[in-house]
Amino acid sequence: MAEKLAIGGGNPILTRADYRNWPVITEDDRRFVNEVLDSGIVAGATGPQAVALQNEWREFTGSKYCLTTGSGTAALHMALAAIDVGPGDEVIVPSYTFLATASSAMHQMAIPVFADIEPKTYTIDPVKIEAAITPRTRAIMPVHIQGCPADMDPILEIARKHNLHIIEDAAQAHGAMYKGRICGTMGIAGAFSLNNLKNLCGGEGGLFVTDDENVLHRADLVRYFGDECDEQTMRQKYNASILGYMYRNQELPAALARGQLKHLNALNDTRIRNSEYLTRELGKIPGIIPPYCPPDCKHVYWFYAVRFDPQAAGLDVDARRFRIAVEKAVFKEGVLVGQWQVMPVPGQDLFHSMIGIGKRYPWAINEAQGVTYKYDPRDYPVAQMLCDTYTNIHSIHPPNGLDLNEKVVEAFHKVFSNLGEVMDHADDDIKPGFDGRLYGVG
Numbered sequence: 157m158a159e160k161l162a163i164g165g166g167n168p169i170l171t172r173a174d175y176r177n178w179p180v181i182t183e184d185d186r187r188f189v190n191e192v193l194d195s196g197i198v199a200g201a202t203g204p205q206a207v208a209l210q211n212e213w214r215e216f217t218g219s220k221y222c223l224t225t226g227s228g229t230a231a232l233h234m235a236l237a238a239i240d241v242g243p244g245d246e247v248i249v250p251s252y253t254f255l256a257t258a259s260s261a262m263h264q265m266a267i268p269v270f271a272d273i274e275p276k277t278y279t280i281d282p283v284k285i286e287a288a289i290t291p292r293t294r295a296i297m298p299v300h301i302q303g304c305p306a307d308m309d310p311i312l313e314i315a316r317k318h319n320l321h322i323i324e325d326a327a328q329a330h331g332a333m334y335k336g337r338i339c340g341t342m343g344i345a346g347a348f349s350l351n352n353l354k355n356l357c358g359g360e361g362g363l364f365v366t367d368d369e370n371v372l373h374r375a376d377l378v379r380y381f382g383d384e385c386d387e388q389t390m391r392q393k394y395n396a397s398i399l400g401y402m403y404r405n406q407e408l409p410a411a412l413a414r415g416q417l418k419h420l421n422a423l424n425d426t427r428i429r430n431s432e433y434l435t436r437e438l439g440k441i442p443g444i445i446p447p448y449c450p451p452d453c454k455h456v457y458w459f460y461a462v463r464f465d466p467q468a469a470g471l472d473v474d475a476r477r478f479r480i481a482v483e484k485a486v487f488k489e490g491v492l493v494g495q496w497q498v499m500p501v502p503g504q505d506l507f508h509s510m511i512g513i514g515k516r517y518p519w520a521i522n523e524a525q526g527v528t529y530k531y532d533p534r535d536y537p538v539a540q541m542l543c544d545t546y547t548n549i550h551s552i553h554p555p556n557g558l559d560l561n562e563k564v565v566e567a568f569h570k571v572f573s574n575l576g577e578v579m580d581h582a583d584d585d586i587k588p589g590f591d592g593r594l595y596g597v598g
């Protein structure tokens with residue numbers, strides 16, 4: 157007899173107590189954080205932890221230069237400002253990403269132009285990039301989404317052909333590799349996030365990398381009000397040469413990130429082991445589509461997304477409704493699942509109101525020349541398909557291991573052997589998701 161589903165009043169397979177929280181704190185974290193407390197130096201671009209983190213990240217990525225920043229978003233904005241993307245320029249970004257990829261362009265009064273994603277990797281589709289290029293395009297921002305490398309070779313080729321810059325949004329991809337190259341190091345600049353959720357965690361913060369000395373210099377100015385430092389006295393000049401912002405990191409987050417970095421490869425290995433296990437086991441269940449890792453790539457599974465296909469599961473129901481029903485049923489079994497992005501980025505209200513900065517800026521700049529902009533999520537059918545059918549499974553992050561993921565697989569088997577009952581509960585008032593503590597938030 158089939159076991160009664162938790163959504164129908166049966167016993168759940170898992171409880172929240174079976175999950176262990178991220179980040180994994182070690183003696184290295186304590187040592188570096190204590191160094192800050194003992195030194196009395198808590199801030200400054202030349203603070204010992206900030207400088208050490210920059211050096212260690214240069215070493216890890218093989219980048220020539222690195223700057224710590226207050227956030228991944230700051231690193232993205234610095235990159236755009238450093239290459240002089242400006243008012244009315246267009247920047248091509250994927251239709252499925254975190255808003256910051258697109259909004260960082262708007263911080264430069266540049267206009268985000270979305271290109272749809274590939275249906276297997278969920279990264280930006282090079283063919284769609286080519287179609288989105290106009291005489292106003294200045295840069296492409298591929299995102300290594302959920303830790304999966306974007307298809308950089310064709311993207312780099314398009315950039316060469318059209319004389320465009322590539323800024324990599326590697327916020328979710330610390331340690332990911334594309335055909336032997338480290339994600340974040342293939343374009344003119346790369347940006348990483350150190351926020352609590354990400355594979356390399358400083359609580360908050362970011363890392364900017366480049367091999368170009370001029371880009372480094374400009375990004376460094378943008379990071380701190382455009383103000384230069386007097387090279388003799390090391391004091392601020394209070395004479396800004398360009399427009400900048402306050403995008404510095406601090407010593408405590410930098411120290412934590414250093415401690416975490418010592419374990420990044422091992423932590424990524426745990427993610428990969430858990431993810432590959434889920435992919436192998438869940439892939440055996442008709443109707444579950446595990447994430448895809450392209451050949452010659454290292455996927456670092458920031459998040460682990462599966463899609464559901466009702467036809468393959470033997471059900472003639474709407475795909476979105478099926479995902480919602482399955483999500484609720486597995487959630488009630490104690491499996492922490494839930495969506496991250498819920499719609500293609502161009503579907504967000506910001507792109508409908510187009511209020512932006514002031515009134516319709518940055519769009520108004522080019523609209524004055526007769527160029528029109530329209531953001532319609534229906535123009536991004538692959539991102540929409542993904543958002544209709546995916547959920548993230550939050551059991552892959554360290555220190556969680558195969559023991560937890562075995563139970564996750566068991567829960568999916570239970571749910572997929574009772575799909576009739578699952579659909580009966582599709583409208584139950586259940587909100588899948590996770591609490592903040594799972595990823596270090598109070």
Ligand SMILES: *Cc1c(COP(=O)(O)O)cnc(C)c1O
Pocket residue numbers: 226227228229230253254256257299325327328348349350351361362
């Ligand atoms: C997290 C993230 C960012 C922004 O990083 P913050 O440190 O939160 O500012 C940018 N892009 C992507 C794809 C992200 O996931």
